[in-house]
Amino acid sequence: MSMPTKNTALATDTPPKPTGYSHTYSLKYASCVSWPRSGHHLLVRLLSAAFGDSFQYCEYYKAQQEPGHDCCGSFPCTKPGISMSKQHDFDLKHDLPRDARLIVQFRKFLPAVVSEYELYCNKRPAEHDTKASFIRYARGRAKEYPIFIHKWVRTPRSNRVVIDYDDLMQSPSEQLNRVAKFYGVDLTAVDLDEILNSARHISFKSGKAAVHQATGVKNRRDYKNFRYYDEKLFGLLQKESENYPE
Numbered sequence: 001m002s003m004p005t006k007n008t009a010l011a012t013d014t015p016p017k018p019t020g021y022s023h024t025y026s027l028k029y030a031s032c033v034s035w036p037r038s039g040h041h042l043l044v045r046l047l048s049a050a051f052g053d054s055f056q057y058c059e060y061y062k063a064q065q066e067p068g069h070d071c072c073g074s075f076p077c078t079k080p081g082i083s084m085s086k087q088h089d090f091d092l093k094h095d096l097p098r099d100a101r102l103i104v105q106f107r108k109f110l111p112a113v114v115s116e117y118e119l120y121c122n123k124r125p126a127e128h129d130t131k132a133s134f135i136r137y138a139r140g141r142a143k144e145y146p147i148f149i150h151k152w153v154r155t156p157r158s159n160r161v162v163i164d165y166d167d168l169m170q171s172p173s174e175q176l177n178r179v180a181k182f183y184g185v186d187l188t189a190v191d192l193d194e195i196l197n198s199a200r201h202i203s204f205k206s207g208k209a210a211v212h213q214a215t216g217v218k219n220r221r222d223y224k225n226f227r228y229y230d231e232k233l234f235g236l237l238q239k240e241s242e243n244y245p246e
C-alpha cells in the first residue's frame with residue numbers, strides 16, 4: 001500500500017519558548033496513539049532527554065494493570081502537568097475530538113508484527129512459539145492494521161503530528177524537532193547528537209529480552225531473517241493488512 005501522507009499540522013497557539021533543554025517549559029498535553037512497536041518508547045526517551053523534568057509522561061497501561069500506580073489510567077490523561085500519555089487503541093474503540101492535540105506513531109505492518117510477536121513470545125512459555133501461532137497472531141493484527149491507519153493516520157485532523165517509524169530511524173533529530181515544535185519548543189539550535197547517540201535499544205528475540213546501552217537510533221531488524229519468514233505467507237499478510245473493510 002502507499003504510505004499515508006503525513007499531516008504535519010503544528011500547534012500555533014503556543015508562544016515560542018527559549019531554545020535549549022536546560023529551561024523549564026510547560027509542555028501542553030498531547031495524547032499519543034501508537035501502533036505497537038513503532039518506536040514509542042524510543043520517542044519518549046528522546047523527549048525526556050531533550051526536555052528533562054519538563055516532560056511528564058503518564059503511563060496509561062501501567063495504571064490499568066497495577067492498582068495504586070500514580071498514573072491516572074484515563075485516556076486522554078486527566079492529571080494536571082502531564083505532557084503525554086499513550087495507548088495503542090487495541091480495541092479500536094477509543095476516540096478523541098478532531099482538534100485534540102495528538103501524536104500518532106505507526107510502522108509498516110510486517111516489521112511491526114514480527115517485532116510485536118517477539119514481544120508476545122517473551123511473555124509466554126517457549127512451547128507456544130510455533131509457526132501456526134505466529135500466523136494466527138499476525139492474521140489477527142492484519143485485520144486491525146488498516147482500521148488503525150484509516151482512523152488515526154488518514155482521517156483528517158487539525159492538531160496532529162504523524163511519526164512514521166522509518167523516518168524516526170532515518171532522521172531522528174528531524175522527527176524529534178517536529179514533535180518539539182508541536183510542543184511549541186524550538187530545538188533546532190540544540191545539539192541533539194548526544195541525546196540520540198545515548199538512546200538505549202531493547203530487543204526481543206525468541207523469548208529473550210536484551211538491552212543494548214547507548215546504541216544510538218538504528219533500525220536493526222530485517223523481518224526476512226525472522227524464523228517463520230516465508231515469502232508467500234508474508235505476501236498474504238501484507239495484502240491482508242491493506243484490506244480496509246468497506
Ligand SMILES: [Zn+2]
Pocket residue numbers: 058059071072073074076077078079082085
Ligand atoms: Zn494520566
